[in-house]
Amino acid sequence: MAAVDRGRYRCWIGDREVSAMKARELGRGGIVVGDIVSLAGDVSGQPGTLARVVRVRPRKTALRRSADDTDPVERVMIANADQLVIVTALADPPPRPRLIDRFLVAAYDAGLEPLLCLTKADLAGPEELLAAYEPLGTRYIVTGRPLTGELLDELRAAVSDRVSVLVGQSGVGKSTLFNALIPDASRAIGAVNAVTGRGRHTSSSALALRLPGGWIIDTPGLRSFGLGHVSADDVIRAFPDLAEGAEHCPPGCTHLEPGCALDGWVARRGGAARLDSLRRLLRSREGLDPADAGEAG
Numbered sequence: 001m002a003a004v005d006r007g008r009y010r011c012w013i014g015d016r017e018v019s020a021m022k023a024r025e026l027g028r029g030g031i032v033v034g035d036i037v038s039l040a041g042d043v044s045g046q047p048g049t050l051a052r053v054v055r056v057r058p059r060k061t062a063l064r065r066s067a068d069d070t071d072p073v074e075r076v077m078i079a080n081a082d083q084l085v086i087v088t089a090l091a092d093p094p095p096r097p098r099l100i101d102r103f104l105v106a107a108y109d110a111g112l113e114p115l116l117c118l119t120k121a122d123l124a125g126p127e128e129l130l131a132a133y134e135p136l137g138t139r140y141i142v143t144g145r146p147l148t149g150e151l152l153d154e155l156r157a158a159v160s161d162r163v164s165v166l167v168g169q170s171g172v173g174k175s176t177l178f179n180a181l182i183p184d185a186s187r188a189i190g191a192v193n194a195v196t197g198r199g200r201h202t203s204s205s206a207l208a209l210r211l212p213g214g215w216i217i218d219t220p221g222l223r224s225f226g227l228g229h230v231s232a233d234d235v236i237r238a239f240p241d242l243a244e245g246a247e248h249c250p251p252g253c254t255h256l257e258p259g260c261a262l263d264g265w266v267a268r269r270g271g272a273a274r275l276d277s278l279r280r281l282l283r284s285r286e287g288l289d290p291a292d293a294g295e296a297g
Contacts, residue, residue: 074229087168135241170221
């Protein structure tokens with residue numbers, strides 16, 4: 001499934017694009033970009049024809065989010081991806097580490113390998129942000145403008161032979177990356193608001209296109225990412241640089257109370273900003289920190 005638009009599904013059979021609708025017998029279950037489906041009816045792909053989606057195969061992976069951190073109802077965004085490309089600008093708009101942390105939690109929960117893609121290195125250096133994520137061993141690439149030559153080759157190598165999903169807030173350059181990889185895609189590119197520092201939403205829906213040996217999926221810009229469907233233990237596992245320290249906590253420790261072993265761990269080894277991010281996520285899940293309910297600065 002390459003795209004979903006107002007009840008119509010864009011599918012690929014080999015090199016042929018087919019438009020389809022969902023068969024009634026599938027009920028109200030959702031079909032998302034990345035789903036592998038079976039079609040019936042007219043699958044010629046000729047103008048004006050319409051096939052039917054009659055079966056959705058079991059998903060190998062599912063990237064999920066919730067409306068906010070107190071809502072346990074999950075919504076599948078993308079199916080069957082194997083890599084989450086977390087796109088963040090080094091400036092214009094400035095990086096939002098807590099949103100990056102949320103994407104990392106979602107990646108680990110979904111079984112996707114994260115790749116940190118830092119854009120606009122021509123405006124600011126990546127050293128400070130990379131240092132914050134070095135303890136996790138997260139793979140990364142750094143790009144600038146223009147995105148040509150070796151920078152583009154490195155990006156292509158990172159997403160080839162994979163099913164990769166681009167996520168990030170508006171204005172960080174996801175559509176620019178998408179268009180550089182697939183020039184015929186022509187995804188709209190928006191500017192960043194000079195007052196708020198936030199980008200304008202330009203991509204309104206997810207879109208998957210072929211790459212050599214794989215697929216690249218662009219998603220709309222996200223200002224928030226709810227994790228209500230992720231357990232507290234899974235949140236902690238998404239912070240492997242802190243997980244070892246959490247092993248010394250007393251049984252039932254919420255990691256939010258006085259006496260948490262993580263305080264002593266961080267005092268000895270560093271990582272106060274990471275611990276703060278972890279606790280903001282945990283408080284938000286419990287409805288204790290509404291200012292961070294899905295939106296992280």
